[in-house]
Amino acid sequence: MDEITISSAFGKIFGMTGIGSLDFGVMTMLVISLVFLYLAIAKGFEPLLLVPIGFGCLLANLPHSYMTSSDPGGLFYYFYQGVKHEIWPPLIFLGVGALTDFGPLLGNPITLLLGAAAQIGVYITLVIAVALGFSLQQAAAIGIIGGADGPTAIFLANKLAPELLGPIAVAAYSYMSLVPIIQPPIMKFMTTEEERKIKMEQLKPVSQKVKIIFPIAVTVICLLLLPAASPLIGMLMLGNLFRECGVTKRLHETSETHLINIVTILLALAVGSSMTAESFLRWETVKIITLGLFAFASATAGGIILGKILKTVTGGKVNPLIGSAGVSAVPMAARVSQKVGAEADPHNFLLMHAMGPNVAGVIGTAVAAGVMLALFGQEAQMTPGHAELIIQYGADFVRSIFFG
Amino acid sequence: MGNVGIALIITVIGMGVIFVVLAILLGTIVLLNRMFPYIQAPVEPAVTGNDSETVAVVTAAVTAFLKRKPGKVTIKRSQ
Helix, strand or coil, rough: CCCHHHHHHHHHHHCCCCCHCCCCHHHHHHHHHHHHHHHHHHHCCCHHHHHHHHHHHHHHHCCCCCCCCCCCCCCCHHHHHHHCCHHHHHHHHHHHHHHCCCCHHHHHHHHHHHHHHHCCHHHHHHHHHHHCCCHHHHHHHHHHHHHHHHHHHHHHHHHHHHHHHHHHHHHHHHHHHHHHHHHHHHHHHHHHHHCCCCCCCCCCCCCCCHHHHHHHHHHHHHHHHHHHHHHHHHHHHHHHHHHHHCCCCCHHHHHHHHHHHHHHHHHHHHHHCCCCCCHCCHHHHHHHHHHHHHHHHHHHHHHHHHHHHHHHHHHCCCHHHHHHHCCCCCCHHHHHHHHHHHHCCCCCHHHHHHHHHHHHHHHHHHHHHHHHHHHHCCCCCHHHHHHHHHHHHHHHHHHHHHCC | CCCHHHHHHHHHHHHHHHHHHHHHHHHHHHHHHCCCCCCCCCCCCCCCCCCCHHHHHHHHHHHHHHHHCCCCCCCCCCC
């Protein structure tokens, strides 16, 4: 046995503590985790998510804690399996479906198109991300931040670019919490005072039978067309069926309260534990955060542009402000439409009208994710050769229509 | 063709697919609303039974709310 002196004993003990392993990267991540906690607790930014994400990040970055998502045998390693094997995001969607009333969408179905238009932010960001040097898979995962849907962003990032999961999740949830700050300037810039004052007709009531059949119909239609979106759309619609069918009260209540809360804790801790200095402190993170903001802004603009087109087509019956709710972020984006509309005219109540495009945005983002998975998933990866084939087929198709 | 070119093609294809899928859903909703139109449920009278029962129920509710004894409260017909 080696001789133990007082100084060597202290040296050994110090080496065993985390203090001896603190370096610049670890210290920076600890500060970042504290910033998340501050923003969540003091500023109220998405506290239900940022508190567990921030605390997960704190635990993962304390040296020798073995609490990162990649420490085999550590607690968060097991939590992270729910992300890795795509269990938590679909379960969150089950809860979202149970919480969401599709009535406003069913009462004014044209608003579905606003949910589609807002997805342009996803694709514009995809193009810019590729131009900045990201691979197509990484760019697709970054672009989906524009869908303003955290579970979908995590789901797609894990499938296409797991190495970017931390920054993408943080960007998605941070910008979702900043919707009331990001959207209003864009909405005011793109609409006139007169447009913001437009009052919309009262929504038509919808029969309960329609509310029950709708989630089943969406599941069949969407999943026949885009099987890759099955976990997200399937669970979203099952949750909504629990809500509307009237015979699964206990399942509905569990889905919209305890289940979604438990899964949110597990998911957020898993995401936070994946944010280590090696994975987060990279130049790509800055790019992703910037691209995420751009994705949000362009998605908002896309919805408003179609809102203005619908206003013209319907002879002024649609207030373009509800287009901005086409980004998912339920129900915050709809509340922002209501707030900006009420600023122009205090008697203008747009909230329920904006809920239509808002829930359409959830479906639209899930469909956009399905498209990305169909193109870039493990089963089918698009290559330059595929792209040229598609162009060739498209050109042949157009030629056959016009020239026989 | 570079990756930016592919990304542009994906943008056109992706937005096209999203609009087609959501347009099909729109048609489905319109169809469902026509097949199963909303029918206003007939409004039932709020209170049934004879006058004395009604007065007893209203008195109990009001006294409980006001935290007074039943004898201290008088219920009168307004019309």
